[in-house]
Amino acid sequence: MTSFDRSEPAPLPEIAEGPAEALRLTVHEAPPAAADLQAAQGRRGRLMMSLILVACAAPVVLSYLTYFVIRPQARSNYATLIEPQRPLPAIVLHDLDGRPVPAPSLKGQWLLVVVGPSACDAACEKRLFMQRQLREMTGRERDRIDKVWLVEDDAPLTPTLAAAVAATPAVSVLRASRAQIAAWLQPEPGHALEDHLYLVDPLGNWMMRAPPDADPVRLKKDLERLLRAAASWDLPGR
Numbered sequence: 001m002t003s004f005d006r007s008e009p010a011p012l013p014e015i016a017e018g019p020a021e022a023l024r025l026t027v028h029e030a031p032p033a034a035a036d037l038q039a040a041q042g043r044r045g046r047l048m049m050s051l052i053l054v055a056c057a058a059p060v061v062l063s064y065l066t067y068f069v070i071r072p073q074a075r076s077n078y079a080t081l082i083e084p085q086r087p088l089p090a091i092v093l094h095d096l097d098g099r100p101v102p103a104p105s106l107k108g109q110w111l112l113v114v115v116g117p118s119a120c121d122a123a124c125e126k127r128l129f130m131q132r133q134l135r136e137m138t139g140r141e142r143d144r145i146d147k148v149w150l151v152e153d154d155a156p157l158t159p160t161l162a163a164a165v166a167a168t169p170a171v172s173v174l175r176a177s178r179a180q181i182a183a184w185l186q187p188e189p190g191h192a193l194e195d196h197l198y199l200v201d202p203l204g205n206w207m208m209r210a211p212p213d214a215d216p217v218r219l220k221k222d223l224e225r226l227l228r229a230a231a232s233w234d235l236p237g238r
Contacts, residue, residue: 080210087203088204091103095173106148113185118154119155135169148172152193196211
């Protein structure tokens with residue numbers, strides 16, 4: 001008769017804890033790693049935002065450094081430095097065909113501004129000629145400068161004058177009321193708006209006023225100094 005072995009069965013081998021431990025590490029330690037990654041991404045995002053803000057503010061900072069901090073050069077200006085500068089108002093101008101032109105669209109270039117009625121007299125024509133002359137005298141920098149004539153009435157220009165201001169490079173002839181112009185630009189005491197040439201920076205700030213019957217050579221030195229100071233951030237064209 002066959003006998004049976006009634007001894008206790010051998011215990012099952014213990015399951016190694018390695019995979020369980022690895023699973024435990026994966027489940028419990030992944031969140032801190034994800035949190036670190038999220039924090040790093042947040043820091044990078046804040047850094048990029050700060051760099052963008054600095055880049056956008058750089059022209060403004062450089063402009064103020066040029067005009068208000070570098071005092072020795074500012075004190076030698078031939079033209080009158082306007083302090084504080086006057087920003088371009090948010091008004092609507094009109095071209096000679098009556099089309100609206102938002103004033104802020106003029107930003108992005110240095111502006112040589114002449115003011116006068118459509119019936120431009122000899123003194124007005126002289127200022128328009130000096131405006132053109134100044135731009136051309138700056139040589140290769142002239143593409144950073146636009147010429148603007150603010151006409152304070154609705155009368156048409158004479159054919160001769162219209163042809164002259166349309167000649168390349170054309171003058172931007174824009175109509176505005178005298179009250180609108182006077183709220184932004186101001187003459188020297190004892191003079192009229194029409195007596196001056198006004199300089200506006202690419203940020204739209206009126207920042208210089210030439211004397212009546214200005215000397216173009218001396219005024220050119222002021223303009224060239226400003227163009228050099230802004231060369232790092234002001235590029236030709238809008």
